[in-house]
Amino acid sequence: MSTSIPTNKRTAVLNNGNQIPIIGLGTYLSKPNEVRDAVLAGWRCGMRHFDCAQFYQNEKEIGSAIETLRKEEPAFKREDLFITSKAWNSHHRPENLKKALDQTLKDLGTDYLDLYLIHWPVNFAAVGDAKSDTGVKLEPSEGGNMLLDRQLSLTATWEAMIEVQKAGKVKSIGVSNFSPAHIQKLIDETGVVPAVNQVEAHPLLIQQELLDYCTSKGIHITAYMPFGGDAARGGARVLGNPAVDNIARKFGKDAGQVLGSWGIKASISLVSGTSL
Numbered sequence: 150m151s152t153s154i155p156t157n158k159r160t161a162v163l164n165n166g167n168q169i170p171i172i173g174l175g176t177y178l179s180k181p182n183e184v185r186d187a188v189l190a191g192w193r194c195g196m197r198h199f200d201c202a203q204f205y206q207n208e209k210e211i212g213s214a215i216e217t218l219r220k221e222e223p224a225f226k227r228e229d230l231f232i233t234s235k236a237w238n239s240h241h242r243p244e245n246l247k248k249a250l251d252q253t254l255k256d257l258g259t260d261y262l263d264l265y266l267i268h269w270p271v272n273f274a275a276v277g278d279a280k281s282d283t284g285v286k287l288e289p290s291e292g293g294n295m296l297l298d299r300q301l302s303l304t305a306t307w308e309a310m311i312e313v314q315k316a317g318k319v320k321s322i323g324v325s326n327f328s329p330a331h332i333q334k335l336i337d338e339t340g341v342v343p344a345v346n347q348v349e350a351h352p353l354l355i356q357q358e359l360l361d362y363c364t365s366k367g368i369h370i371t372a373y374m375p376f377g378g379d380a381a382r383g384g385a386r387v388l389g390n391p392a393v394d395n396i397a398r399k400f401g402k403d404a405g406q407v408l409g410s411w412g413i414k415a416s417i418s419l420v421s422g423t424s425l
Contacts, residue, residue: 161418163344164367167321169264170231171413173198173420175373177205188214192222200347200373200420201257202235202268203249204287208256215258227259233347233371233420235268235325236310239285241301243309245275249283250313256282265319266347267306270331272298303331304338311341321345323369329362336366347371347420351387352411360415370417376408 160168174191176184176199184207188199192214201208218225234257240249254260274296276289289296310322323345324332336342346363350356350372363370377387387393388404397407412419 159413161369161416163321163369164342165321165344167263167344169321169345169369169371169418170198171418172196172409173200173231173233173371173418175200175420175422176207176211177202177373177422179205179207179422181207182210185210185214185217189217192218192225197229198231198233198418198420200233200371201253202237203240203253203283204235204237204268206287208234208253212256212258231263232257232259233264233266234262235266236306237273237287238269238271239273239275239287239289240283241267241272241298241303241306242275243305243312245283245285246306246309247313250318252282254318261317262319264321264323264345265310265313266323266325266345267303267310267327269326270303270324270328272301272303272306274298304335307335307339307341311339323347329359332362332366332368342366343368345369345371347373349374350412350417351375351377351408352393353377353387353390360417364416370415371420372412372417373420375412375419375421376405 159171161171162168174187174196179187188211199211201211234253236246236249240246274289275285275298276296277284278286313319314322321344323343325347327346332343332346346368348356348359348370350370351374360370387408393404393407397404409419
């Protein structure tokens with residue numbers, strides 16, 4: 150089924166010259182079968198940026214949606230998509246990162262990613278798990294405590310990211326949830342500046358110091374949870390905030406439009422989930 154709905158073509162230019170759509174669809178905490186329908190609906194509404202992660206355990210379902218688009222949408226071209234995925238904490242050893250990336254590419258049904266991020270600046274131990282597609286547990290623990298790999302430097306992980314980019318498997322590389330100190334260490338030890346830092350950011354969590362640092366280094370910020378954190382986990386919700394509602398009424402907009410405008414004015418891209 151084809152669509153006449155125009156594509157959302159607003160983009161930001163990354164420090165390597167590649168472009169990232171400023172509005173993306175996040176897939177974290179998507180219910181089974183929900184994410185496939187969301188990706189299809191998003192494409193048909195002009196969405197082109199889809200944010201994934203191996204930890205979300207739904208990349209096969211996203212790959213199914215992409216395959217459906219190939220078959221049913223005459224206008225579909227892979228190069229029109231912008232696909233982000235992330236290397237999980239237990240895949241930080243170079244050999245595990247490369248294996249995990251190959252699994253992500255297989256699950257998504259593509260031979261490259263537009264953006265690959267280190268999900269968090271923490272190294273989990275690579276504990277074997279025969280049931281896992283990547284051969285290691287996502288959340289290794291013992292006695293209720295997470296098992297960490299204290300011998301591994303994040304620089305080694307970043308060097309592996311540089312290698313997979315040079316191999317053509319990813320177009321841009323970056324980080325997620327990294328502080329200025331984390332990023333500066335990577336730059337000092339490799340000379341390679343991340344293209345993106347994806348962090349939680351919204352009017353109740355502006356992170357101005359981090360934004361200023363990244364801007365000074367030419368690092369683009371992508372904000373996840375731009376409508377506020379997960380209330381069920383104690384996060385601050387911005388939707389429903391009286392100040393946001395008052396601004397929306399004043400300008401005849403809804404709260405989502407106000408928050409989206411905040412992000413765009415701050416020169417950041419936004420990734421919102423399949424459900425609020």
